[in-house]
Amino acid sequence: xxxxxxxxxxxxxxxxxxxxxxxxxxxxxxxxxxxxxxxxxxxxxxxxxxxxxxxxxxxxxxxxxxxxxxxxxxxxxxxxxxxxxxxxxxxxxxxxxxxxxxxxxxxxxxx
Numbered sequence: 202x203x204x205x206x207x208x209x210x211x212x213x214x215x216x217x218x219x220x221x222x223x224x225x226x227x228x229x230x231x232x233x234x235x236x237x238x239x240x241x242x243x244x245x246x247x248x249x250x251x252x253x254x255x256x257x258x259x260x261x262x263x264x265x266x267x268x269x270x271x272x273x274x275x276x277x278x279x280x281x282x283x284x285x286x287x288x289x290x291x292x293x294x295x296x297x298x299x300x301x302x303x304x305x306x307x308x309x310x311x312x
Contacts, residue, residue: 226270243283
């Protein structure tokens with residue numbers, strides 16, 4: 202069976218809707234930065250704010266979206282809330298997206 206045909210048959214409408222939902226969650230550069238930063242272990246909001254030089258309200262907004270899309274796990278320890286990747290495959294997706302974007306944009310002659 203053709204590789205494309207196999208892929209098409211495995212992507213029914215529900216799965217495509219789910220993929221679109223996740224893709225939308227990945228469509229913000231600050232969210233991608235946050236995902237990369239927390240990829241090596243759980244981090245508090247204040248650590249993310251300091252390291253990425255973003256405002257606390259902005260980080261909280263993006264973490265809320267990442268949580269809603271199930272891309273991060275949340276753990277409370279006393280007064281602190283920590284975030285980490287919910288699945289290590291997210292890093293593979295980010296690397297693939299980065300590679301495809303780099304290749305496509307390097308071939309582009311005009312914008």
